[in-house]
Amino acid sequence: MQWGDLADQPCSFSRTMSVIGDRWTLMILRDCFMKVRRFEEFHERLGIGRSILTDRLNKLVDNEVLARVPYQQSPLRYEYRLTQKGIDLHPIIMGIVHWGDRHIAGSEGRPLLHHHTTCGHDFDPLLTCSHCGGQVDAREVTISPGPGARGDAHMPPVAGRSPARSAR
Template sequence: MQWDELVEQPCSVARTLSVIGDRWTLLILRDCFMKVRRFDDFHARLGIGRPILADRLQKLVDNFVLTKMAYQTNPVRHEYRLTQKGLDLHPVIMSIVHWGDMHMAGKKGRPVLHRHTTCGHHFDPVLTCSVCSEALTAREVVVEPGPGAEPAVRAVAKSAKPRAAPAAKKAAQPVR
């Protein structure tokens, strides 16, 4: 499979990688979430070549992750702002940050902390179930074919031994 064919794959991971799957793009997105918006600021922070930076920014604009807005007219200069599609990448970036904090931070500790503005506390991102709000781990998730699955994926799923769903938690009984 060629890199430029990822967008055609019937896999959400592959399709996502076709947009954000290189190191410079991930670092650009990190900086976007840190309120960096201007080309020269990205260039100064990342030390990336100007043509590569321009290419990655344009790809994010073309894929509606960023929008390009003029902030100056003479000469025309633009800044890059996250769209809703871009903001929806926040959990992805936070998960990468958390993994880095846990496994790559070194003896000095985390390079940055994240504070929840509502409660005022520093936090670690936690993946939760959208239905029951319980925290999730990899061992508690089963992958099943969705409506867009290819026939080969459906065949593998049928041949796999199904795991029983855990019994629903009993509702707390009032104390009498």
């Protein structure tokens, strides 16, 4: 499978990776959640080449993850703000951060703490069930085709489910 083919796959993970799946895009998104908005700020913080930064920002704008908003008229300059679609990526970014905090932060501990302003405490992100509110662990999840699955979609057999049910 070619990188460009990801957007056409009948899989939400593949389609998402086609938008945010490279390291520079993820670093740009991290910085967006840290309130970085201007091209020069991204360039300085990330040390990324200008053409690569332009390409990744344009891709995020084209996919409506970021909006380009003018902040200066003469000369015209823009900043990049997260759209609702972009804000909805927060759990993904926090999941990556949490994994890094747990597994590769080192003996010094977490480099950054995340503070929940509503309750006033530092927190760890948790995945919860939208139905019961309970914490979700990967070992407690099964997968089956949804309404957007195509007939040619490859669904591996799911443990504990009959092949007929998995093929639906």
